Amino acid sequence: MLNIRNGVLLFSMLSLMSCMEEDLSKISSTVSVSPDIAIPLVQSTTTLGDLLPDDENIYIESDSSIRISFKSENIAKVESDSLLQIENQAPTQENFTVGSINLADFSQTQTIKLSELGQNLEDDAISTQIEDAFNLAETAPEGKVPFPDIPRQSGGSYDQSSSDEFLNVTMSEGSLSLEVENNTGLDIDYLELQLKNNDSNNKSLIGAFEFSNITQGTSQTQALSLVNKQMYKDISFEVVAVEITGSGPNVLDPSTYIDLKETDNILLNISGSNITITQGQVKFPDQTGPSETFAFDLEFDDDVSIDFINLSGGALEYSYESSVNTTLELDLEIPQLKDPNGDSFKEVLMIGNTSGNEETISINLDGYQFNFEDTENQLEINYASKITPTNGYASFNENDFVNLSIGVVDLEFSLIEGYFGQIIETIEPGELDVDVSLLEDITSGIKLETPNLIFTIDNTVGIPFEIDLDLKGTNGAKSESITDALFEVVSAYDEAVSTRVVFNETNNLSELIALAPEIISYSGSVTSNPDGNTGPNSISPGTGISFGFEMDLPLYLRISEAVTTDTMAIDLSDSDDFTSEDIEAISCKLNVENEFPLDLNLMILFSDSLSGTTLDTLQFGLLQAAEVDENGKTVAPKVYSLEVDLDSDQIDALFNANQILLDMKVASYNFENQAVRLYTDYTIEIEAGLRIKSKIEEQ
Numbered sequence: 001m002l003n004i005r006n007g008v009l010l011f012s013m014l015s016l017m018s019c020m021e022e023d024l025s026k027i028s029s030t031v032s033v034s035p036d037i038a039i040p041l042v043q044s045t046t047t048l049g050d051l052l053p054d055d056e057n058i059y060i061e062s063d064s065s066i067r068i069s070f071k072s073e074n075i076a077k078v079e080s081d082s083l084l085q086i087e088n089q090a091p092t093q094e095n096f097t098v099g100s101i102n103l104a105d106f107s108q109t110q111t112i113k114l115s116e117l118g119q120n121l122e123d124d125a126i127s128t129q130i131e132d133a134f135n136l137a138e139t140a141p142e143g144k145v146p147f148p149d150i151p152r153q154s155g156g157s158y159d160q161s162s163s164d165e166f167l168n169v170t171m172s173e174g175s176l177s178l179e180v181e182n183n184t185g186l187d188i189d190y191l192e193l194q195l196k197n198n199d200s201n202n203k204s205l206i207g208a209f210e211f212s213n214i215t216q217g218t219s220q221t222q223a224l225s226l227v228n229k230q231m232y233k234d235i236s237f238e239v240v241a242v243e244i245t246g247s248g249p250n251v252l253d254p255s256t257y258i259d260l261k262e263t264d265n266i267l268l269n270i271s272g273s274n275i276t277i278t279q280g281q282v283k284f285p286d287q288t289g290p291s292e293t294f295a296f297d298l299e300f301d302d303d304v305s306i307d308f309i310n311l312s313g314g315a316l317e318y319s320y321e322s323s324v325n326t327t328l329e330l331d332l333e334i335p336q337l338k339d340p341n342g343d344s345f346k347e348v349l350m351i352g353n354t355s356g357n358e359e360t361i362s363i364n365l366d367g368y369q370f371n372f373e374d375t376e377n378q379l380e381i382n383y384a385s386k387i388t389p390t391n392g393y394a395s396f397n398e399n400d401f402v403n404l405s406i407g408v409v410d411l412e413f414s415l416i417e418g419y420f421g422q423i424i425e426t427i428e429p430g431e432l433d434v435d436v437s438l439l440e441d442i443t444s445g446i447k448l449e450t451p452n453l454i455f456t457i458d459n460t461v462g463i464p465f466e467i468d469l470d471l472k473g474t475n476g477a478k479s480e481s482i483t484d485a486l487f488e489v490v491s492a493y494d495e496a497v498s499t500r501v502v503f504n505e506t507n508n509l510s511e512l513i514a515l516a517p518e519i520i521s522y523s524g525s526v527t528s529n530p531d532g533n534t535g536p537n538s539i540s541p542g543t544g545i546s547f548g549f550e551m552d553l554p555l556y557l558r559i560s561e562a563v564t565t566d567t568m569a570i571d572l573s574d575s576d577d578f579t580s581e582d583i584e585a586i587s588c589k590l591n592v593e594n595e596f597p598l599d600l601n602l603m604i605l606f607s608d609s610l611s612g613t614t615l616d617t618l619q620f621g622l623l624q625a626a627e628v629d630e631n632g633k634t635v636a637p638k639v640y641s642l643e644v645d646l647d648s649d650q651i652d653a654l655f656n657a658n659q660i661l662l663d664m665k666v667a668s669y670n671f672e673n674q675a676v677r678l679y680t681d682y683t684i685e686i687e688a689g690l691r692i693k694s695k696i697e698e699q
Contacts, residue, residue, distance in 0.1 A: 043687050048596065049680030057435075064679040068553040070434045073456075078425050078526050080461055080543040086309070086416075091319070091407030092296040094381070098289055098324050100172055100398045101282070101387065103275040106163040110237055110268040112155075114184050117242065117266065120156025137260040144257035149246040152190060155239030159198055162235045163272065167281035167393050168199070174226040174275030178209050181219040181267040185258040188214040188266070190243035195224070198236040206231055208240070219267075226275060237268060278398040284326040289385030296379040296406055298370075306377055306418035307536065309370040313412030319360040319405040320351050325394035327352045328402060329386040336379050340367040351402060358403075365408070372418075381406060417538045420463060422529050427469075427547075429523040434551055436513055436520075447514045449556045449675040453482070453503040456548040462493035462538030465545060466530035471503075473517030480512040488530065489545065493538055513553065555678040556632055559598065562666040569659050585693040587645040592623055593685040595637040597669040597676035599625045605661035606653035614661075616653035620644055625669035625676075632677040 052058055052066070059067050118130030129148040136145045176195070182188050191214065195206040207224035214220050248256040300306065316337070322328065330349040337345035347363065372378065383404070439446050457467065469485040482503050489499045503509050512520075526545060529537065594600075600623040606615045621642060626634040646654070668676045 045683055045685045047680060048678055048682040052680070060680055064681045066555040066678050066680060068436075068439070068551075068555070070432070070551040071549070072433055073548040075430060075432065075522070075547050075549060076427055077546040078427070078544050080539050080541065082425055086411045086413065087299070088409045088411075089296075089298055089407050091317070091405040092294070092381075094292070094294050094383075094404045094406070096290045096292065096385075096402055096404075097398065098328070098385075098387070098400045098402070100276045100278050101285060101396065102287060103163070103165055103169070103174075103272070103277055103282070104285060105271070105273045105275075106165065107272075108160060108162060108270045110158055110160045110270065112158055112237075112239070112266040112268065113262075114186075114264040114266070115262060116158075117155050117239065118150075120154075120239070121150065121242075122153040122155075123151070126150060133260055134262065140257075143259050143261060144254070145260050146248070146251040146256065147186065147246040147258050147260060150242060150244040152241050152243040155242040157196075157236050157238045159234065159236045160268075160270070162231055162233055162270065164233070165283050165285070166231075166233060166277070168197075168202075168230065168232045169275075169277040169280030169282060170228075170230045171226040172228065172276050172278045175273060176207065176224040176226055177221060177269075177271040177273070178224065179219050179221040179269040179271075180209075180211055180214060181269065182214040182216050183267055184264040185216055185260065186244050186246070187216055188242070188244055190241060191239070191266070192241040193268075194238040194240050196236050196238060197230070197232040198234040199232045202230070202232060204230065206235065226272070277396070280396055281393045282396050283393055284387055284390045284396065286389040287387050289328060289387050291382075291384040293380055293382045295375075296381055298377045298379070298408075300377055301421050301423075303421035304377070304419065305533075306370070306372050306416065308372065308415075308417055309411075309413050310415040311365045311368045311370070311411060312414040312541075314365045314408060314410045315362045316345075316365055317360060317362045317407050317409055318349075319358050320349070321354050321356070321358045321403040322351045322401070323353060323356075324351075324400040324402065325353050325396065326390050327388040329388060330402075330404075331384045331386075333382040334379050335382070336371050336375055337365075338369045338371055365411070413541070415538060415540045417462075417536050419533045420528060420537045420539070422527060422532070425526045425528075427467075427522070427524040427526060429521060432520040432522060432549060432551070434520050436553070437516055437518070439513070439516060439553075446562070447558045447560070448510055448553055449505065449558065450554055451504060451509045451513050452550075452552040453507075453509055454550045454552070455501045455503070456550070457489050457499045457501065458496065458546045458548070459489050459492045459499065460496045460543040461545065462491050462536070463528045464491040464530065464534070465489040466527045467501075467524065468527070469522065469524040471512075471520065471522050473512040473515050473520045475515050475517045478515055480508060480515050480517070482512065483508045485524075491535070491537070492543075493536070556675050557668065557678070558671045558675050559666055559668040560671050563663070565661060565663050567659055567661055570654075570657060582695050583651055583692060584695050585645065585691075586651060587643055587691045588620075589641070589643040589689050589691065590620075591641050591687040593637045593639045593683075594623055595626050595634050595682045596684050597625050597628045597632070597634055597678075597682075599623065599665075599667045599669070601665040601667075603663045605663060606650070606657035607659050607661050608657060609659050615657050616650050618644065618646060618650055625667075626682075628669050628674065628676050630674075632675050633679070634676075634682060637683075 048066075049060075057068055057070055059069055061067065115130070115134050118127050118134075121127045121130070126148055130150075133145050133147050137143045178193070178195070180191060180193075189212065191211040193209045195209070197204050197206060206229055209222045209224070211220050211222070247258050250256060298306070318332075328351045330351055332345075332347045332349065334345040339345055345368070349361070370379070385402075453471075455469070459465065466486065466488050469482070469487075471482040471485055473480050484507055485503070487499075487501045490497055602620040602623075604618040604620070606617070607613065608615060621644070624638045624640060626636065626638045629635050
C-alpha cells in the first residue's frame with residue numbers, strides 16, 4: 001500500500017515532464033537512498049523532437065532547427081470585369097425631316113387658235129362674223145378677207161397640263177414664266193389671262209397676266225411668283241379680256257384685208273423654274289437629302305478616358321422609322337469605329353416607309369475597334385441621304401421624317417487601353433487558413449523574433465494599384481493588427497508582375513502571433529491608379545489581381561514567463577493501512593542534464609476542492625536552461641542535482657488533499673536580452689528517486 005500511495009506523489013511530480021518518454025522499470029544507480037525505503041522513479045532521455053505535436057505545418061530544417069509554415073496561393077481575387085465595365089450604351093437619337101424637294105424645271109405650250117378664240121367670245125354676233133371670215137378665206141384670192149374688230153370681252157377657258165412631275169403641289173419657292181406669241185395677221189391691243197387650277201375639287205386662281213399691244217409676229221413675257229402657291233397638274237387659262245383691232249370699217253376696200261389662215265393662233269409658252277415644293281402628290285426626283293454629323297458619347301465614369309477598345313463581340317444596333325413615301329439611301333460613316341481591316345465603319349441603309357413601325361438592324365462588331373485618339377469617349381456619326389426617284393406619284397410633305405437611333409449592346413472586349421480613373425474595390429473579408437495555436441502545444445507565451453508573413457500579389461492587369469490591407473488576429477476579446485499594411489502593386493502593362501510584401505516584427509507581427517489568435521482575418525481595399533493618370537492603363541478579359549500568402553515562423557523566440565497549470569485528483573484520507581503518521585520523512589532527489597534553452601520551475605499545491613483551500617505547497621525550484629551562444633543555439637547542457645524534503649505539514653497536506661495543482665513556469669534563457677533557437681535534437685535527461693523514512697518496523 002505504501003508503494004501505491006507514493007506512486008500518486010510520483011505521478012504528480014512527473015507531470016512536469018508529461019510529454020517525455022519514461023521507463024519506470026529502470027532503476028538509477030546514481031540515486032543515493034537511506035536504508036529505510038528507496039524507490040527509483042524514472043530514468044528518461046527526451047529530445048525536443050519528441051515533444052513536438054504531429055502537425056503537417058511543422059518543418060524540420062537540415063540543421064534540425066524548427067519552423068512552422070502555412071501557405072495558400074489564392075485567398076482572394078479582384079477580377080478585371082469589376083475594374084472596368086462597358087454597359088450597354090443608351091441609344092443616341094437623331095431625327096431629321098426630308099425637308100422640301102426641288103422640282104425639275106418644266107415647260108409646256110398652249111395654243112389658242114384665232115378661230116377657237118372667236119367661237120368663245122362673249123359677243124355671239126362677233127363670233128359669227130369671225131366664223132364667216134374664216135369660211136370666206138377658204139375661197140378668197142390669196143385668202144385675204146376683211147376681219148371684224150373684237151371689242152374688249154372675255155374669250156373663254158383653255159385647259160392645259162402644267163407638268164407630268166406632280167399631281168398637285170404647294171410651293172415655297174419658284175416662278176412661272178408666261179410668254180405670249182402673236183401668230184396672227186392682227187395686232188392684239190389687250191390680253192388679260194388668268195391661270196387657274198383645273199381640278200374637280202380645286203378651281204383656285206394661281207395668278208393673272210395682262211398684256212398690251214402685242215403686234216403681229218411678236219411676243220411678250222411676264223413672270224409669276226409661285227411662293228406659297230398651290231398648283232395642280234391640270235390647269236387652265238381663262239381669257240378674261242381680249243381686244244383686237246380688225247381690218248377696218250370699210251369691208252369693200254381690199255387693201256385693208258388680211259391674210260387669214262386656219263393656223264393663226266396665240267401661243268402660250270409656260271415655263272416653271274427653281275420650284276421648291278413643301279407638300280403634294282409628286283414623282284420624287286433624284287436628289288440629295290439632309291446631311292449631318294452628330295455625336296454619340298460612350299458613357300463611362302467622369303474621369304475615365306478611353307484610347308481604344310478591341311472588340312471581341314457585341315453589336316452596333318440602329319433602328320429607324322420613316323414616314324417618307326419613297327426610299328432614302330442613307331450613307332453612314334463612323335470614323336472612330338474601325339473594321340478588321342482598319343477602315344472606318346461605313347454602311348448604306350435603304351430606308352423605306354415603315355408605316356409607323358420601327359425597324360432594327362444589328363451589325364456584329366467582333367474584330368472591330370473603337371479608336372478615340374481625336375475624340376474622347378465619343379463617336380462621330382456622319383450621314384448623308386439621297387432621295388430615290390419614283391415612277392409613280394406619291395404623297396409628300398416637307399415634315400416627312402426619319403428617326404434614326406444608334407446604340408451599342410453586349411460589348412465584349414479583348415483589350416482596352418486608356419485611363420480608367422481611380423476605382424476603389426473592396427477586398428471581401430476572409431480568414432487566413434492558419435492555426436498558430438499549435439505554438440501553445442509546444443508552450444505558451446511564445447514571442448517569435450523573426451516571423452514573416454509574405455503576401456504575394458499577382459497582377460495581370462495593366463493598371464497600378466494601391467492595396468490597403470487590414471489584417472487582424474483575435475483571441476477572445478483581445479486583438480492585434482498588422483501595422484503599415486499599405487503598399488503598391490505596379491502595372492502589368494507589358495507582362496504579368498508579381499509583388500511580394502513582407503510583414504515581420506516591424507509590422508507588429510510578433511505581437512499578433514504572441515496573442516495565439518484563434519482567427520487571423522483579413523479585409524481591405526484595392527485602389528486603381530493611386531497616383532492619378534501617370535500612363536496608359538490596359539485591361540483584357542480573364543485578368544485581375546490575385547492574393548496568396550505564406551507565413552513562416554522559425555522557432556527563434558523568447559519566453560518571458562509561460563505558465564501552465566494542471567489538476568490531479570487524489571484521495572489518501574480513507575486509507576486504513578497507512579497514514580501520514582506512519583511516515584517520518586519523504587524526500588525526492590533529481591539529477592538533470594538539460595540541453596533545452598528553457599528554464600522550468602515547478603510548484604505543487606495540495607488543495608481541498610470542497611472548501612477551495614490550498615493546504616500547502618511544495619516548491620521544486622528551477623530546472624535551469626542550457627546556456628546559448630549569440631545565435632541562440634545551446635552551447636552545452638546544464639547539469640545539476642536537486643533534493644527536496646517534504647516537511648510534516650506537506651506530508652499531512654498530501655494525505656488530506658483531494659486534488660493536486662501543478663503549477664509550471666517556463667522561460668527562455670536570458671529572455672530579456674537574447675532570443676533562443678529550438679532544435680529537434682535538444683535533449684533533457686532526468687533521473688529521479690524517492691527516499692521514504694517510515695516509523696513502521698519491518699516485519
